[in-house]
Amino acid sequence: MSALELSDVVVDYHGRGGHVRAVAGASISVERGTIVGLVGESGCGKSTLARAAVGLVETAGGTVLFEGRPVTSLGRRTRPAELVRLQLVFQNPYSSLNPRRTVGSQLADGARGANVAELLERVGLPSNAIRRYPHEFSGGQRQRIAIARALAANPSVIVLDEPLASLDASAQAQLANLLKRLSRELEVGLLLISHDLAIVRHVADEVSVMYLGRMVETAPTLPLWEHPAHPYSEALIAAVPRADGGGVLPDSLPGEVPDPSHPPTGCRFHPRCPYAFDRCTVEEPPLLELSGGRASACWLQTEGRAPAPLPNLVGTESVE
Amino acid sequence: MSTLAVEGLRVRLPTPAGEVTVVDGVDYEVQPAEVFGIAGESGSGKTVSMLALLGLLPEGSAVEGSARFGNDDLITMPRRRLRSISGRDIAMVFQDPFTSLHPMLSVGKQLTEHVRLHLGLDRRGAEERAIELLADVRIPDPRAALRRFPHQFSGGMRQRIAIAIALACRPRLLIADEPTTALDVTVQAGILRLLDRLRREHELAVVLITHDLGVLSSVADRVSIFYAGRVVESGNRADVLQRPRHPYTRALLDALPHPEAPKEQDLVAIGGAPPSPGRIPPGCAFHPRCAYAVDECRSVVPPLVPVGDRRLACPVDPFADE
Numbered sequence: 278m279s280a281l282e283l284s285d286v287v288v289d290y291h292g293r294g295g296h297v298r299a300v301a302g303a304s305i306s307v308e309r310g311t312i313v314g315l316v317g318e319s320g321c322g323k324s325t326l327a328r329a330a331v332g333l334v335e336t337a338g339g340t341v342l343f344e345g346r347p348v349t350s351l352g353r354r355t356r357p358a359e360l361v362r363l364q365l366v367f368q369n370p371y372s373s374l375n376p377r378r379t380v381g382s383q384l385a386d387g388a389r390g391a392n393v394a395e396l397l398e399r400v401g402l403p404s405n406a407i408r409r410y411p412h413e414f415s416g417g418q419r420q421r422i423a424i425a426r427a428l429a430a431n432p433s434v435i436v437l438d439e440p441l442a443s444l445d446a447s448a449q450a451q452l453a454n455l456l457k458r459l460s461r462e463l464e465v466g467l468l469l470i471s472h473d474l475a476i477v478r479h480v481a482d483e484v485s486v487m488y489l490g491r492m493v494e495t496a497p498t499l500p501l502w503e504h505p506a507h508p509y510s511e512a513l514i515a516a517v518p519r520a521d522g523g524g525v526l527p528d529s530l531p532g533e534v535p536d537p538s539h540p541p542t543g544c545r546f547h548p549r550c551p552y553a554f555d556r557c558t559v560e561e562p563p564l565l566e567l568s569g570g571r572a573s574a575c576w577l578q579t580e581g582r583a584p585a586p587l588p589n590l591v592g593t594e595s596v597e
Numbered sequence: 598m599s600t601l602a603v604e605g606l607r608v609r610l611p612t613p614a615g616e617v618t619v620v621d622g623v624d625y626e627v628q629p630a631e632v633f634g635i636a637g638e639s640g641s642g643k644t645v646s647m648l649a650l651l652g653l654l655p656e657g658s659a660v661e662g663s664a665r666f667g668n669d670d671l672i673t674m675p676r677r678r679l680r681s682i683s684g685r686d687i688a689m690v691f692q693d694p695f696t697s698l699h700p701m702l703s704v705g706k707q708l709t710e711h712v713r714l715h716l717g718l719d720r721r722g723a724e725e726r727a728i729e730l731l732a733d734v735r736i737p738d739p740r741a742a743l744r745r746f747p748h749q750f751s752g753g754m755r756q757r758i759a760i761a762i763a764l765a766c767r768p769r770l771l772i773a774d775e776p777t778t779a780l781d782v783t784v785q786a787g788i789l790r791l792l793d794r795l796r797r798e799h800e801l802a803v804v805l806i807t808h809d810l811g812v813l814s815s816v817a818d819r820v821s822i823f824y825a826g827r828v829v830e831s832g833n834r835a836d837v838l839q840r841p842r843h844p845y846t847r848a849l850l851d852a853l854p855h856p857e858a859p860k861e862q863d864l865v866a867i868g869g870a871p872p873s874p875g876r877i878p879p880g881c882a883f884h885p886r887c888a889y890a891v892d893e894c895r896s897v898v899p900p901l902v903p904v905g906d907r908r909l910a911c912p913v914d915p916f917a918d919e
Contacts, residue, residue, distance in 0.1 A: 318781040319752070415870050445638040445808060445871075450852040450864035457863070472781060475811075479854035479864065499860060516782040518789070518811030520853055522838030526793060526815050529786035533751050597735050597790040 279306035280344060280466045281330060281363065281434045287338030288325050297538045299325040301490035302339065304564075307466040309433055312456065314481030314498065315470045316513065320534040322490040323470050327438045330468065331365045332356070344433065361387075364427035368439035370419040374411040380422055381407030387429035396425045400455060417448025421455065428459070434466040441476055453480050474517050478502050483570075486510045489545045490537055492564055496571035496584075506573035506584035508550045531596045544576070552577060552588055599626040600770050600802035601650075605662035606672075608642070608649045608826075610874075616659070617875040620646045621826040623662075624901070627770065627802040632792070634805045634817025634834070636849075638871050642826035643806045647772050651683045652676060666770065685715045688763035692775040694755040697762075698747040704731075704758055705743030708765060715766040730761040734791060753784035760791065764799070771796075774806045789816050810850060814838050822846045825872055825882035827898075832907025842909050842916050845883045881911070889915040 288300040300322045307313045317323050328334040330341060335350040342348065343363045367373045375383055384393045384407075394404040400421040411419055420440055427435050437456070441449045453476055460467050471477050477484060477498070484501050486494040486509060494507040505511040515528040532549040535541055541548050547557040556576050564574045568583045578585055608620035620642040627633040635643050649660045650671045664671040666687065671679060683689075691697050699707055708727035712718055718726060724743070731739035734757040747755055756776060763771060773792065777785035793816050796803050807813055813820055814834060821831035822843065830843035841847040851865040869886040872878060881899050884890040893912055901910040904917075 318783060417870075446810070446849055446852040447638070447867040448870075450854075450866040453854070454863045454866065474782065475854045475856060478856065479858070479860060502856070512783060516786040517856070518782075518786070518809070518815040519856060520810035520814045520838060520850060522814050522835040524815065524818075524834055526790050527782070527786040527811075529790055530783040531787075533753065533784070597787045597794065 280309045281307040282342045285339035286329050286336050288329050289337045303492050305485050307468045309466045310464040311482045312460050312467040314477035314484040317487035318534050321487045323487050327436050327470050330436050361430045362432045364432040364435045366423050366427050366437045366440055370423040384429055400425045417444050436468045438470045494573045507575045508552050509546050599628050602626045602665040607661040609659040611657040619826050619874045629800045629802050630796050632803040632805050632817045634813040634820040636813045637823030641823040643823050652679050685766040686768050687770045688768040690759050690763050690773045690776045692778050694759035697759055712765045734761045770802045772804045825877050828901050829910045836906045843911050844887045844889050889913045
């Protein structure tokens, strides 16, 4: 059993204009000691799924299990004690840290006897950070403080929502290395939500690709990167600009993530998919198990087989 | 002739703790139809060096040097004249188009006011020009788009609209400050392709400011790497990014996850943090973080001098033979 297991989770948001299904039946699981990357464009529901994973939003369907127990949405009730081992780190640490309290006192909140200096050392901060305030640190250091605070609860799983966005390359590298080390050394499972595929490739053991509320592909990281089985994964990877000085423009994916309140018929990706054929417009492909621990929701793939190479599109003009 | 030639640009900004030098002697030139890329970490002076050219710095800032644009010097030009040039001959695009677009005015209003003001077109002519511009940046159904408001468009489409407004008066120079930073990679790729086409079709000189060396590598023809308000290395894109010679350029590239690197390998972070303006180390500002620093680096600011195929501000030049 996985430490964190989300099955067929559905999340609806209700507003004046009716309801929007932000997550439409998505599954993902995180084992202790592994890093699972969750990628997709903005609006695909990845942050909502992260919030559902820790009980910050109510689910309208499916189950969320943490260490075998259901995670229910927080509401006004107090959080069950065992859920303290499931932690969340946000994108902007400055908004989640209290500017008027010292780092040491904020860490001590969750530490319950754990050594605060030790926590700081774990994340690579000097012990004199205890007496300092959040504003005295750089963005990367603040994110490490936020991670130290999550570690204070001795978690088995940490959900990180875009922890690396808005950091400079060097700070990003430091934090990426730290996350890998923590998952190995502390056997903590990490669910890493990110829009940066290059860093996810480097950090994550497995990757799930989300599109308009559903998983379209799940695979071990390197095979996914080298042979994406879903056209959407392929498009995401092709859009990453390379810093090799080659002057090659990345490929863009035409169109945009559609409005989740009116998802397209059939495969949700078909209006943007260069390979779409008749069946894709009418019938939604299930997430098919392929070989090698992979799964893809695409009619081009056949159940139980190795991922079929995507048809060659060389010669097609890339759009702006 | 170059569209813009900046020489010896120095900027001091007023802070509560006194004046602080944020840009310390920057030179570059941009040619028509060329994308000139400026890269560096946050706080390296990339943006301030641009704002200085357009007179957009806070009251009390001191700007030295020259910035030749056509027959004018942007630095010494009277403010009124600078204001008529910027927005017409020089256009800017920022990271967040939502802050540069007016939320309460329709797209059509924002585009037509602009062209009527600067080009003196009548209402009808201005509307035709607006439709032409929206089509040029690939906004679907441009005529209908004129009646819509910024919040009705996605982030990528808003950035396209901001670019359309920037292009409205046929500028010769476009300054794009982190234009794709807030966008998804798929959308970013589209904007980069758009910029690349526009500069060719409109003979537009583009200054692209970015912290993302991947973005720099895909569209810039020539690049400058900024560190603590100075240029440490500049040259052709391929020369600088494929064979970096300044230890800082090298370190920046090494910190990136390489798409073919083995996964077990740790990323190489640069030790320490960039200095804050006002606390710039003496000598080469990078020396406290540099593995190759010698005594000279700690006392003498290395000048940016031609070295082979590029300009380099490093007396040690540890990668000269690679």
